[in-house]
Amino acid sequence: MTAETQNPSQEDTEFPCSIDIEIPFHTERLADVAHRTLSVDKELSSLVRRSFSLRNQPQEGSHAAATVLHVRYKATTNRMLRVAVNAFMESLYLVIEVMEHLDVDPGKKQAAKQA
């Protein structure tokens, strides 16, 4: 959810190699957890720019929840882009694995308390 500070055409010249990645999650909560976890660490290289945003599923209407984590990577060369995106994917995979095996569903917790 970072705003671009340079005008698009100037940025595109400096960082010509880019990729957009969309990661759908089951719930808004999970997308938010992924976003907050992964946006903490800055990009190691000044030759790479990254921005996140949370978006709705494209086919849903205006009341849809923000369940899609959108990431845009821009870099000066394709090699830098590949290195940065690969590293991101490894961290993302870890976050998803943690969600899959270690998440405690708040809904289940409530039901257990009432039982």
Add this chain to the structure above:
Amino acid sequence: MTQKQPRWRGGLLALGCEGSANKLGLGVIHHSPTGEVTILSNVRDTFVSPPGTGFLPKDTAKHHRVHFVPLALRALAEAGAAPSDLACICFTQGPGMGAPLTAVAVAARALALLWDLPLVGVNHCVGHIEMGRAITGAANPVVLYVSGGNSQVIAYAERRYRIFGETLDIAVGNCLDRFARTLEISNDPAPGYNIEQLAKKGGARLLDLPYTVKGMDCSFSGILASADVLAAQMKAARAKGEDTFTEADLCSSLQETVFAMLVEITERAMAHVGSNQVLIVGGVGCNERLQEMMGAMAKERGGSVYATDERFCIDNGIMIAHAGLLAYETGFQTPMEESQCTQRFRTDEVYIKWRD
């Protein structure tokens, strides 16, 4: 998770996550309302690289990512704890290797958010010190913290762990680990452990290695270079069929020299602060010869040496849980936006609010 009868009553629980080097450790600790410390679980997986090599950041980070979830599940299961029992998630914020630190931090952040718990960043060195104090019960010792990544002599004064002496270049454990690579000694379970075992078979010949204590500090890179030269001489002589010293002699001589240096700078700090107690923490603290030499010095001063076993002197998650929970109990937390890891994190940067 099934509801088991808790082994604790009241107080607070914390999960600690450690991964600054090649050991991934997780542990669950309990602090009772009266300050009693109980270790509920302490699990670890070590990334071992082939003989003649060291562990590289990228591979080590991958190891931690792969093993985090299984170890976390084990830590909770062995503790009989559920996420709802925990007060906070503690993780090593530094010092250490960048990629491995961050790998563990990412997982810790995710847990904190999923389980709606505060995050507590911990200084790795402070973790070692606090665990050493808790396990041994040493009141206010001079601490020798020696590992593959750190070599410091520390004494507590006015809410800081102050560094009285340290290595000017590489850690003593790094010197030993890299020499193990020269001799192509196995890294399983740890290169330093195998050097220790080999050294026990040596000792007939004490080889001449530079002794480099500089005031309160010492340096190890020169000794390593000299040891490497001797190892090359040994191999050359052997190739010619000449009688020469052995790997065991080299390991023994190296240990005797570096440990004597550590004893000297520790004693200097003890004289400064007027203490006769020594606490040895960090992976190199497992070494029995070092404990023996330090013990002899402490005894001469009318004191004693304290050390922990491999569960605690080798990097582990429980020390992070313990130090983290101590900080949390004073009101400390790490905001998500400030939870980046740092390779350089001085021991005296931490405000030790939980001590007088």
